[in-house]
Amino acid sequence: MTSPPTSTRLLLHATRDYSTVNGIDSLDTPPTYTHFIKHYLEPNLPVLIGPALTTNWRARQQWVCPVTGKPNFDNLREQLCSNEPVHVPVADCQCKDFTDQKRSTMDLKGFLDEWEEHSQADKPSRMYLKDFHFVKTFPDYGAYETPDIFCDDWMNEFWTRRTDMDDDYRFVYCGGDGTFTPFHADVYRSYSWSANICGVKKWTLFPPNQEHLFQDKLHNTVYDIENVDPTLFPDFHKAKRFTIYQEPGYTLFVPSGWWHQVHNIGDTISINHNWCNGSNLDLLVESMTSDLKEVEREIEHLKDMMDQDEWIETCQKLLLLNSGWDWSTLWNMCSTVRERVKRQQLGEEVAVATAVGTVLKDGVDS
Ligand SMILES: O=C(O)CCC(=O)C(=O)O
Ligand SMILES: [Fe+2]
Numbered sequence: 001m002t003s004p005p006t007s008t009r010l011l012l013h014a015t016r017d018y019s020t021v022n023g024i025d026s027l028d029t030p031p032t033y034t035h036f037i038k039h040y041l042e043p044n045l046p047v048l049i050g051p052a053l054t055t056n057w058r059a060r061q062q063w064v065c066p067v068t069g070k071p072n073f074d075n076l077r078e079q080l081c082s083n084e085p086v087h088v089p090v091a092d093c094q095c096k097d098f099t100d101q102k103r104s105t106m107d108l109k110g111f112l113d114e115w116e117e118h119s120q121a122d123k124p125s126r127m128y129l130k131d132f133h134f135v136k137t138f139p140d141y142g143a144y145e146t147p148d149i150f151c152d153d154w155m156n157e158f159w160t161r162r163t164d165m166d167d168d169y170r171f172v173y174c175g176g177d178g179t180f181t182p183f184h185a186d187v188y189r190s191y192s193w194s195a196n197i198c199g200v201k202k203w204t205l206f207p208p209n210q211e212h213l214f215q216d217k218l219h220n221t222v223y224d225i226e227n228v229d230p231t232l233f234p235d236f237h238k239a240k241r242f243t244i245y246q247e248p249g250y251t252l253f254v255p256s257g258w259w260h261q262v263h264n265i266g267d268t269i270s271i272n273h274n275w276c277n278g279s280n281l282d283l284l285v286e287s288m289t290s291d292l293k294e295v296e297r298e299i300e301h302l303k304d305m306m307d308q309d310e311w312i313e314t315c316q317k318l319l320l321l322n323s324g325w326d327w328s329t330l331w332n333m334c335s336t337v338r339e340r341v342k343r344q345q346l347g348e349e350v351a352v353a354t355a356v357g358t359v360l361k362d363g364v365d366s
Contacts, residue, residue, distance in 0.1 A: 016044065018207035024048060024242050036149045036253075041191075041279045044255040046205055046242075051249025054195050059143040060249060063269055064198040069248065071174070071198055071267050073116040079141070081109040086137065093179045094126045096223060101128070101182065111174075118176050119267050125176025128264075134172040134271070143172075144271055147251070150193050153275035157340070158333040169274035181262040183214070183222050188325065189287040190274040192254040194246070199268030201246040206239055208257040213239040219294075225261045256280040257287070281334075288330060291323045 026048040031039070040047045054060055062079070065072045080086065086108040091101035111129055118125045134143060146153070159168045169190070177199075185208075186192050194201070204225055206214075213235045214222040222228050228236045245265075246252055254260060256276075276284055295318045303311055320326040 016208070018209060018240070021045065021207055021240075024205065024244055026050075026244075028052075030147070031149065033149050037279070040253055040255070044208075044257070044280070044283075046255055046258065047253045048244055048246065049251045049253070053147050053251050054144070054197075054249050057144040057195075057197075058141075059197050059269070059271060063143075064248070069198060070119065071115075071269055073112055073119075077109060077112055080138065081112070085109070088129050088132050091128045091130050092126055093128050093175075096182075099182075099184075099221065099223065115174065115176055115267070124178030126179070128173070128175035128179035128181075130171070130173045130175070130181065132172045132174070133168060133170065135170045136166070136168055144195070146273065147193075150253075150273065150275060152277045153273065154278075154281075154333055154337050155188075155190060155274060155276050158336045161336060171272050171274075173270045173272065174268070175264045176267050177265065179264045179268070180224075183225050183259060183261045185257055185259045186254065186274055188274075188276070188323070189257045189280070189283045190276045191256055191280055192272050192274050193251055194254065194270050194272035195251040196246045196248055197269040197271065198248050199264055199266040200248075201252075201268060201270065202243065202263040202265055203246060203252060204241050204243050204261050205254070206241045206259040208259075210239045211259075214259070256283040284330070288319070288323065288325070288327070292319050295319050295322060 024046045025039070028050040030049050030053045031047075036047075039045070062075050063072055064070070087105045088108045088111060089103060090106050090111060091103050093101055095102035097103070106127070106129075108129075111127065114127065115125060134141075155169050159165075169187075173194075214233055216232060220232070222233055222236060225236075225241075230236070244252070292315060295315050299314065299318065302314075306314065316326045316328070320329070
């Protein structure tokens with residue numbers, strides 16, 4: 001079987017209608033989990049949440065100078081840089097590389113020194129430290145705690161338990177004025193949450209189902225929404241979009257499959273996770289199905305030369321190579337969660353049985 005069975009819910013989710021969405025909610029106080037699921041997670045809608053969610057984080061208290069509101073470069077260097085270099089991924093915001101920015105690696109101290117120099121001279125920056133696996137690099141530092149409403153996170157649960165590879169989706173982003181992330185939808189159509197520590201982030205978000213306005217027939221996509229060639233994408237201006245400014249301390253929930261571009265205003269530090277769970281699993285499956293179809297189309301001419309098993313295996317290998325995961329990755333992620341739930345249920349049963357046993361014994365004793 002090359003694709004999973006399509007459930008009614010999968011179809012319903014894929015044809016969701018966002019035409020009645022008129023803006024992005026902003027909540028002063030963090031929502032309860034029930035409220036978050038009902039109003040944002042399940043309907044797949046963004047929400048901006050006030051600073052109470054992040055007030056006690058070490059990152060907010062020690063990475064920002066309380067007087068200037070700028071990054072506390074001395075603390076960052078003192079706490080994160082030692083004699084050993086810390087290699088971090090950086091993107092050159094002035095250099096396009098296919099659909100992304102040109103990436104390289106820098107030593108964290110070198111990056112912070114260069115950034116501070118630009119900041120003091122009030123010069124815009126071009127180097128953007130992004131996708132820095134902070135928790136993996138500094139497991140004991142405790143810069144933040146994942147807010148409760150984002151804790152049901154199957155991706156990081158699975159990737160951090162994997163023994164065959166060392167990866168996760170928990171990142172820190174640091175960039176000076178003018179750095180930006182080009183137009184994209186998140187990996188695997190996962191959710192993301194982004195908590196801003198300092199500076200302001202300008203987000204432009206586009207609801208799903210408008211891809212025809214910013215993708216051509218060859219699947220080339222708009223790179224920078226502020227510089228769109230109208231001959232290539234004549235209808236881009238018709239795409240529905242929402243702009244928000246994310247102030248320090250605020251957290252944005254970015255739903256599955258919403259395209260977005262992010263510009264940093266001033267010196268900016270943020271923490272973000274990509275994540276998924278039962279509420280967007282169908283969108284992830286849908287995205288993988290469409291990636292797989294593309295692979296199948298690309299090597300269609302080889303199909304007759306292979307038996308069915310070989311064909312499936314080849315397509316899955318290419319899918320893994322192109323998209324970073326395949327059906328077995330998805331299956332293993334779900335199995336990890338299923339095993340944990342089983343363990344919890346068993347634990348609860350044991351706990352209940354012990355409690356009942358104690359009550360009965362107390363009753364008998366008395
Ligand atoms: O902060 C950025 O530059 C990009 C963040 C992003 O794309 C996300 O959180 O999904
Ligand atoms: Fe993103």
